[in-house]
Amino acid sequence: MIELAGIHHVTAITARIRDNHTFYTRTMGMRLVKKTVNQDDVSAYHLFYADGKATPGTDFTFFDWPMQRERRGTGCVWQTQFRVSGRSGVEWWENHLRTHGVHVSPMLQLGGRLTLEFEDSEGQRLAIVDDEGVGLSWPWEKSPVPPEFQIRGMGPLMLSVPDIKGTDELLREALMLKPRRDYLRPGPKRHVVYVYDIGNGGAAREVHVAVQPDLPPAVQGAGAVHHVALRVHTFEQHDAWIERLTRLGIPNTGLVDRHYFRSVYFREPNGILFEIATDGPGFTVDEPEEQLGLKLSLPPFLEGRRAEIEANLKPL
Numbered sequence: 001m002i003e004l005a006g007i008h009h010v011t012a013i014t015a016r017i018r019d020n021h022t023f024y025t026r027t028m029g030m031r032l033v034k035k036t037v038n039q040d041d042v043s044a045y046h047l048f049y050a051d052g053k054a055t056p057g058t059d060f061t062f063f064d065w066p067m068q069r070e071r072r073g074t075g076c077v078w079q080t081q082f083r084v085s086g087r088s089g090v091e092w093w094e095n096h097l098r099t100h101g102v103h104v105s106p107m108l109q110l111g112g113r114l115t116l117e118f119e120d121s122e123g124q125r126l127a128i129v130d131d132e133g134v135g136l137s138w139p140w141e142k143s144p145v146p147p148e149f150q151i152r153g154m155g156p157l158m159l160s161v162p163d164i165k166g167t168d169e170l171l172r173e174a175l176m177l178k179p180r181r182d183y184l185r186p187g188p189k190r191h192v193v194y195v196y197d198i199g200n201g202g203a204a205r206e207v208h209v210a211v212q213p214d215l216p217p218a219v220q221g222a223g224a225v226h227h228v229a230l231r232v233h234t235f236e237q238h239d240a241w242i243e244r245l246t247r248l249g250i251p252n253t254g255l256v257d258r259h260y261f262r263s264v265y266f267r268e269p270n271g272i273l274f275e276i277a278t279d280g281p282g283f284t285v286d287e288p289e290e291q292l293g294l295k296l297s298l299p300p301f302l303e304g305r306r307a308e309i310e311a312n313l314k315p316l
Helices: 017-027 086-099 164-174 235-247 306-311
Strands: 006-014 031-038 041-050 059-064 076-084 108-110 113-119 125-130 153-161 178-185 191-197 206-211 225-232 261-267 273-281
Touching: 006 017, 006 076, 006 153, 006 273, 017 031, 017 041, 017 059, 031 059, 076 086, 076 225, 086 113, 086 125, 125 153, 153 164, 164 178, 164 191, 164 206, 225 235, 235 261, 235 273
Parallel strands: 006 059, 076 125, 153 206, 225 273
Antiparallel strands: 006 225, 031 041, 041 059, 076 153, 108 113, 113 125, 178 191, 191 206, 261 273
């Protein structure tokens, strides 16, 4: 039986790549583990921020596109969550972010976890969540954030849909996620959030789906999430997932070799773009771990265009 292993990465959109790089490496203390380009649009950076070892499941990545701000609504990924260990970690981040001029909302218990919500300067909706220290972590020794408070990886995927039916069927029947519980999200318009476990669940292996039929359709732009990626360990498992998606009649891209991992893309019924990606070969396939992110990396099929590509990219 094939099974998804958790979250692989989340990819978002920025229109201000220099500010983005400063915020995520300095304020958020994440490591830039791969500086490359969007393979389908080589005029745009694709930056990957992660933990000290570029572990799958810790990557928050950005496309550098000069777009207007997103129009918020439903049919989207509405928040990106980062995991830290313990209440003391969440409290440290509350003070740290305020010290750096970031507005944060009051801490709250959300879906059973202590949560601190905030936004970056482009309105990217973010949160710090307590994962109670479950699982291994690999701090980055050069991070401005102390090791014990560094981001341990990506938290639950937070989706918004106008209607749960099609999304529920895809998550349960196609992706074999397990419905676990639901909760009410507080606010002026309270709405139900359904929680699905990936494998054994936990903060690193959950999908939360908020049902918000009163919202207009979201329009992607700067400050929005472009897609979310789920994780498999091996190429063989990835091939099996492509076969499964195709057999179930789910339109998909088939195998896309991203050099650092293999991918397949498809949309859930409300239009949110999903990816299933492999752990390997990994970011050390073309540069050693200690030098990750220091220079522009290009997959082999783009290496012959390096001079042209570098000339069109702005310095970070």
